[in-house]
Amino acid sequence: MTMQRNGFKKNLNIRLDENPPINGLDNFKRNLEKDFYSKVLVRSCSCTDGGGNLVISVECPLVLGELLFHLEKGNWGNEVSKENIGRNGSSLAHRISELRMENEIAIEIEELNFQLKDSTLVIKRIFPQSIEKELHQILEALIKHYIHFTKGLNKAVYEIFIPVFEEEFTKKLPKADTDPEILRQTYLRYWGLYFDSEEDAVIYDLSRRSFISGDLHMLNH
Template identity: 40%
Template sequence: MGLDLHCPITLLELLAQFNKGIWGSDEANTSPLKSSYTELTCQNHIEIDIEELTLTLKDTNIVIKKINNRSIVHELNHILKQLGKHYIFLTMGLTEKPYEIFVSVDEDSLQEPEPFGESSEPEVSSYYKFWGVYFESKEDAMIYDLENHKYIPADLDFYMTDED
């Protein structure tokens, strides 16, 4: 399942509300996404998962891809915390807001591909390594290294398959 949430606030407003506990948590200080997901799966007696979550804000889109089972449900609040921690770097020192943040860029896509049959299930920690960041002033996406707080040179190639 894909979710696209349209939020009539800016990235900075989202982070401010998240840090105050207004957005992203309820009275019990749990994630409303996690609570809603649990209720949905219980009522329907089927196992579903979120393949992609897009937060469409006034100034930025945040696209979060599934890494493994229920990774978005479990990690959304942690991802939002990381957005807050890296806001200065993601906005290039508050000089330019990205129009899209893609969480996460698979580290393997920055290296040589693994031989067939040797790939493994990505770990949730992959959410906190590399993000694709798109700016109006840049022709191509940039890759942000969360651990080192810097942008690294690399090509982000997204391939689309033809489905007939």
């Protein structure tokens, strides 16, 4: 699926349930709100069968630059803290592990999105438990690359979609899905960005720290 001006979220073919029948969901939500100092909405989606696949929306009263400042200082979410990662994993990983222990069904985070005052960050699952396992690396990369993809803070980004894929890679995705080591790197390969100054989405290549042209696709479960 190519990326159009109307935004990534409008292209997602998933149906959301506001009241998923999952034990411990209220406590899970409250704990995330404390961790991220934000309002949190947790819904389930019907994109796969046989489990509880969650879409988590974190509504944070900060602009992106402020969020990255607090992330770097370790004052928000504890997701980039090496001490925290080494001891217990990310706070999200800890919370979702607690939730899984209260339920007999498989529970996956299908999508995690951060709705900020000036922008939205959307992270999609690419292999089992990929979001909670890789979130700290994604946020570290966001801190590192923010100055580059905003052209020294001169371009305002209003949506970031992680990851996007080369068309040839998406054709091989079912086979690649058996090897998380391969897929893990795709979170830090290409991101899709929307800027106020651009008509369509642009692709940011993290390895080159530059924008590229080409037909890339977002992952649509």
